[in-house]
Amino acid sequence: MAGFTIEKVAARAGASRSTVYKYWPSRGALALDGYVHTVGTQIAFRDTGDIHADLTSVLVAFARLMRKKPSGPAFAQLIGAAQTDPELAAAFSDHYFGPRRREVLALLDAARERGQIRPDVELTTIVDLLWGSCYMRILLPGVTGTLTDDFARDAVAVALAGAGTQ
């Protein structure tokens, strides 16, 4: 992110800074939008009717994306920068975490309707156990680099053994 500026983007696009700012309110919002545009299809949610398979599939895809360079480290640095950059934090919330969270909650809600999730478990708890376990292995020094496919699978297996009805 250190080298990412609205000026450079405007220059490469052959546009003025004000034109870029007309569409994106901040460099953070622009960086996020680029990121989401680039990786969105790789980590799209699908509802096949089998919540265990669908969560495993998307979490393994997320783990693979996070292991890639430069996308994984770039994403970790963006989250790091958001701790002291309220504009970037807002962009993250509005353009990435907010929409993604609504999608996975809809997926879990449909699974609960089908009787695959215990009615007494908060759906946000399941989301944060699963994605939190992965973000931990992306962001926390000492465990970064250990976000394997198997870890993502195990996380879903344990969380759904606890929150599921089977």
Place this chain on the structure above:
Amino acid sequence: MAGFTIEKVAARAGASRSTVYKYWPSRGALALDGYVHTVGTQIAFRDTGDIHADLTSVLVAFARLMRKKPSGPAFAQLIGAAQTDPELAAAFSDHYFGPRRREVLALLDAARERGQIRPDVELTTIVDLLWGSCYMRILLPGVTGTLTDDFARDAVAVALAGAGTQ
């Protein structure tokens, strides 16, 4: 962290910079050591023989600490800074996450010996589901500020419903 320098610490301690560096290799290591010294007893692990109660107790204490100002936001900013500061990341790993992780794994291992944890579940998966779910609510824009006591309790309940033997 922006205002925290070895120079200022040395000045307040009435010591030279080189004396401070003799005991702490970097400002990150010094900041972490101060943090751990200040909060260590509040989030100490205890083994009472009941893994559900012990994990709930320590995770709720961690959630309370993270909700406090300035300790919570300061900790989030330290983790954020570690994304682009390898020295700080190493200090985190060596002086905080490494030792804490060994302690909670020992706690879980003892619980497994007592038959409270399923033998087929990786203990690190349980750790990362639990702490990851909390770090998610500390670090990820849009869900920060929602790390309640009840959330910590629910996280333990779901994870142990999945990984425990009861």
